[in-house]
Ligand SMILES: Nc1nc2c(ncn2[C@@H]2O[C@H](COP(=O)(O)OP(=O)(O)OP(=O)(O)O)[C@@H](O)[C@H]2O)c(=O)[nH]1
């Protein structure tokens with residue numbers, strides 16, 4: 001180790017007040033998430049979380065999946081963003097219902113917001129809901145929403161260490177998407193190394209490489225989710 005490196009300063013439990021979440025809040029969220037899950041199951045609707053940092057390609061992936069699945073499923077989308085509806089408007093062009101959810105300052109969706117959004121949809125007319133979370137790799141991990149499966153999208157443009165630096169969100173993923181592989185060489189990022197990191201952190205997850213812009217690999221994501 002470089003001798004100029006000093007010892008790691010570690011936060012004790014409860015010390016970082018802004019970050020350490022109240023156990024009661026998490027428990028309340030978990031309860032509502034379970035209610036959402038039961039409601040969705042009653043209507044036979046599958047909800048899928050799509051999470052990942054800002055700009056990794058979540059919306060582009062959802063658009064690609066809609067293109068592949070529209071003939072087969074009745075689809076709606078929820079889109080969490082701080083204040084804008086840009087993504088929601090983009091997705092609505094695919095002729096599916098879209099519920100924009102604005103979180104204000106919050107860096108993640110929670111089960112209560114999703115419950116409110118579910119009330120605006122006719123669940124009996126749906127088979128599948130994609131829920132695009134706010135772009136963030138930390139906060140959404142702690143807030144289950146009631147969905148059946150979780151997709152986490154990482155892209156090569158964020159550099160080589162996104163997975164090892166943010167293990168928690170990847171540990172819970174059912175499918176890990178490594179996107180923008182068309183830019184890997186230009187970014188000097190090894191896709192195989194990212195794949196290895198994903199497989200090491202979560203051996204249970206299916207790992208898929210994509211270029212969501214061209215559509216390459218999107219069919220594999222859909223298959224990994226058991227939708228095709
Ligand atoms: N070259 C390349 N560009 C991509 C790919 N996927 C997405 N993009 C581009 O990356 C930009 C961001 O994509 P989005 O799908 O909006 O990303 P996002 O994760 O939804 O972003 P936020 O919702 O803002 O967090 C857009 O300009 C996309 O066209 C890809 O595989 N290759």
Ligand SMILES: [Mg+2]
Pocket residue numbers: 058059060087132
């Ligand atoms: Mg988006």
